[in-house]
Amino acid sequence: MFKYIYNSFYDSVIYDDRYKFILEGLFNTLIIALFAVFIGFIIGIIIAIIRHNHDTNGKLKVLNRIVVWYVNIVRGTPVLLQLMIIYYVIFKSSDISVVIVGILAFGLNSGAYVSEIIRSGLNAIDKGQMEAGLALGFNYAKTMRYIIMPQGVRNVLPALGNEFITLIKETSTGAYIGIMELTKASDIIASRTYDYFFPLIMIACIYLVITLGLTNLVNKMEVKLFNAKC
Amino acid sequence: MLSVKHLKKKFGKINVLKDISFDVEKGDILAIVGPSGSGKSTLLRCLNMLEVPTSGKIIFEGVNLTSKDANLPLVREKMGMVFQQFNLFDHLTVMENLTLAPIKLKVMGEGNAKRKAIELLKMIDLYDKMDSYPSSLSGGQKQRIAIIRTLMMEPDIILFDEPTSALDPLMVGEVLDLIKRLANSNKTMIIVSHEINFVRNIASKVLFLDEGKVQFYGSNKEFFTSKNKYIKEFLDKVNN
Numbered sequence A: 001m002f003k004y005i006y007n008s009f010y011d012s013v014i015y016d017d018r019y020k021f022i023l024e025g026l027f028n029t030l031i032i033a034l035f036a037v038f039i040g041f042i043i044g045i046i047i048a049i050i051r052h053n054h055d056t057n058g059k060l061k062v063l064n065r066i067v068v069w070y071v072n073i074v075r076g077t078p079v080l081l082q083l084m085i086i087y088y089v090i091f092k093s094s095d096i097s098v099v100i101v102g103i104l105a106f107g108l109n110s111g112a113y114v115s116e117i118i119r120s121g122l123n124a125i126d127k128g129q130m131e132a133g134l135a136l137g138f139n140y141a142k143t144m145r146y147i148i149m150p151q152g153v154r155n156v157l158p159a160l161g162n163e164f165i166t167l168i169k170e171t172s173t174g175a176y177i178g179i180m181e182l183t184k185a186s187d188i189i190a191s192r193t194y195d196y197f198f199p200l201i202m203i204a205c206i207y208l209v210i211t212l213g214l215t216n217l218v219n220k221m222e223v224k225l226f227n228a229k230c
Numbered sequence B: 001m002l003s004v005k006h007l008k009k010k011f012g013k014i015n016v017l018k019d020i021s022f023d024v025e026k027g028d029i030l031a032i033v034g035p036s037g038s039g040k041s042t043l044l045r046c047l048n049m050l051e052v053p054t055s056g057k058i059i060f061e062g063v064n065l066t067s068k069d070a071n072l073p074l075v076r077e078k079m080g081m082v083f084q085q086f087n088l089f090d091h092l093t094v095m096e097n098l099t100l101a102p103i104k105l106k107v108m109g110e111g112n113a114k115r116k117a118i119e120l121l122k123m124i125d126l127y128d129k130m131d132s133y134p135s136s137l138s139g140g141q142k143q144r145i146a147i148i149r150t151l152m153m154e155p156d157i158i159l160f161d162e163p164t165s166a167l168d169p170l171m172v173g174e175v176l177d178l179i180k181r182l183a184n185s186n187k188t189m190i191i192v193s194h195e196i197n198f199v200r201n202i203a204s205k206v207l208f209l210d211e212g213k214v215q216f217y218g219s220n221k222e223f224f225t226s227k228n229k230y231i232k233e234f235l236d237k238v239n240n
């Protein structure tokens, strides 16, 4: 038993410097998830503001319709399909790095989800906060900036953390277009050791350590925010 | 200072305000009274355009607020409002609540804003709450902070929408006392209130609203000594 584990570990990690696949995979997984959540956050805020402005002031009708379509299309189709469309159709004849394609695809995808998260955070804010801002002499934009947005984003910080965790797992679909991320690394190692069990379980454990650790952080943040409100 | 002319407001098909006209002069304390659902809050919220009137004119310091090119944010700096639900900014400390608008709207610099905030906090005996968040304050404390928050902008007129009706009975007094102090310092105010004794004490004028119409508009004395059947009925009801 011990011997099996030792041998498998040696074959999957040490032999032929195979740990380098794992390190590169881990690095790419984290980089893609991190940049994607950042892009997603920017897109999400922009969409949420457009929709909020439309819903409260009746402005930006055309823009609002466009972003609603965007959100519907992104949420209504598989992320792998979106990734393939971006890679095989949009960047068909360019030699752009697949990691960048991944960041773009997952970022654009995440933006739609994040916009809904932020929207729900904004909707949860009492109408009186906006009115108090306006009554003091702030215009709509300044009220959003100084009063509504800070509270809305604070309300959804845990949900944004969860979005990051989701992205870490979702980037595994990037293996399909050849992104060298964690799942791809385990696949490559397995194809060389002719043993799927050990490399796949090992990578699963790496995912688990990361996601459980982050979930723990998010839960702590939730408790802290909850206490701050009471 | 403030002149309301033929103000009408509909919500869909419901006529909430039907042709309201009145004037407020500098130093006036106008109380708006009337039964529940008569349109008092709607009227008050029309005055600073939180609610857009269906028709009519609101002329404040020479500006017609219902015209398209009125600069509402600028007007609202000079027209404070105190809400029934306080509406302090939950994510900011007391000090930040007080100084946010004056600083960001460039009414005063940070130093002056803080100095003024401290002065006002001392006036209401809440200096020690400067760094607290609203969630840790009592209702009465919140409302008093909300009142001095509007004072920070040095408004020419302050609108109060039932400032004590969301409060624990024990805390009504401290808020009414503060409003009374403002009244004595010659501030111009419009107050919607159910506290009829308070109205009798401080109002210079009374506007009695019922079913969206002005049933009475005149001096305090005229109102409380009126022989009018509706007014007497209303006063009997709220006195019990």
Ligand SMILES: Nc1ncnc2c1ncn2[C@@H]1O[C@H](COP(=O)(O)OP(=O)(O)OP(=O)(O)O)[C@@H](O)[C@H]1O
Residues within 6 Å of the ligand: B011, B016, B034, B035, B036, B037, B038, B039, B040, B041, B042, B043
């Ligand atoms: N946003 C709105 N949409 C539709 N109807 C409304 C709206 N706001 C108020 N109303 C209606 O207008 C009428 C007057 O409401 P308003 O709140 O002005 O009365 P009020 O005199 O302030 O009553 P209260 O003493 O209970 O506060 C009510 O019938 C109310 O249902």
Ligand SMILES: [Mg+2]
Residues within 6 Å of the ligand: B040, B041, B042, B162
């Ligand atoms: Mg009301």
